[in-house]
Amino acid sequence: MWSDHTGRVAHNRGGGCRVKNYELVLHRVEADLAAGRLRIGGRLPGERTLAEQLGISRPSVREAVRVLEAMGVVRTATGSGPEAGAVIVAEPVSPLTAVLRLHLATNHLPMSDVVQTRILLESWSAREAAGRAPGLDAAELKVADDLLDRMDADGLSPEEFHLLDAEFHVALSGLAGNVLIAAVMASLRSAIHGYVLAAVPNLPDWEAMAVTLRGEHRAIVAAIRAGEPESAAELVTAHIRGFYQAAQLQTP
Known part of the structure; x- marks a missing residue:
C-alpha cells in the first residue's frame, strides 16, 4: 500500500x-x-x-x-x-490505560516488569524535574504539595491513601515537562493503584508503612525543589523498591 x-x-x-x-x-x-x-x-x-x-x-x-x-x-x-x-483530538491516556489494564489482567505483564518500568520512568522524571527546578511553575509543585497534604489526613483507608499516592506519582512525572512520559504514567495509574493496594495485606504494619511513605514523598519533592537531580532520582528508586520489598514482593 x-x-x-x-x-x-x-x-x-x-x-x-x-x-x-x-x-x-x-x-x-x-x-x-x-x-x-x-x-x-x-x-x-x-x-x-x-x-x-x-x-x-x-x-x-x-x-x-x-x-x-x-x-x-x-x-x-x-x-x-x-x-x-x-x-x-489527542487523548492517548484513556486508550493506553485500557490496553495496559487488559494486559495486566491476562498476567501477560509481570508485576516485576511494571515496577522496573516505574523505576525507569519516575527516576528519569525526578532527575529532569530537579534539573528544571529554578524554572518550575509554582502551580506545578503545588499539585504535588496538595496531594501530600491530603495524604496526611487522619483516618485514610489504605485504598484512599493509595489513590492519592498514584495521583502523586503521576504529578511528579508531569514535572519533567515530557508530555509522552506524563501520558504513559497517567495510563499506568490504575494499574499501579491496583496491585499496590493488593500488596497492603502483606505489610506487617500498614500504619508504620504509611508514615514511611509520607516521609519519602516529602523528601523526593524537597530534592526536586532544591534542584538536586541525582538525589531526587535515587530517592524515587529507593521509594519504589522499598515498598515492594516491604510487601515481600519480587522486585527488579
Whole structure:
C-alpha cells in the first residue's frame, strides 16, 4: 500500500499481505496528520467521501472511525449539525490505560516488569524535574504539595491513601515537562493503584508503612525543589523498591 502526495491511499498491487478495508482509512488519517493536512480540531472527511476516495464500503469507514475513537484520535458526535462528525483530538491516556489494564489482567505483564518500568520512568522524571527546578511553575509543585497534604489526613483507608499516592506519582512525572512520559504514567495509574493496594495485606504494619511513605514523598519533592537531580532520582528508586520489598514482593 502507498500514499501519494494528495494523501490518497491505494492497495499495494505487488502482492504481500492483504490490507483490511478499515485499515485504509487508518493509514489515510495517519498520512494526512503527518503531512499536516489534518490537525487537532479538524474534521475527517464525511463517511461517503472517504468511502468513495478509498474505494471501500461505508460500513468499513464506520469501523475505522470506531477504531480511531477507541485509540483517542477522534471524537465523534451524531447528527447533522455543525458539531456532527469525527473531530481530530489527542487523548492517548484513556486508550493506553485500557490496553495496559487488559494486559495486566491476562498476567501477560509481570508485576516485576511494571515496577522496573516505574523505576525507569519516575527516576528519569525526578532527575529532569530537579534539573528544571529554578524554572518550575509554582502551580506545578503545588499539585504535588496538595496531594501530600491530603495524604496526611487522619483516618485514610489504605485504598484512599493509595489513590492519592498514584495521583502523586503521576504529578511528579508531569514535572519533567515530557508530555509522552506524563501520558504513559497517567495510563499506568490504575494499574499501579491496583496491585499496590493488593500488596497492603502483606505489610506487617500498614500504619508504620504509611508514615514511611509520607516521609519519602516529602523528601523526593524537597530534592526536586532544591534542584538536586541525582538525589531526587535515587530517592524515587529507593521509594519504589522499598515498598515492594516491604510487601515481600519480587522486585527488579
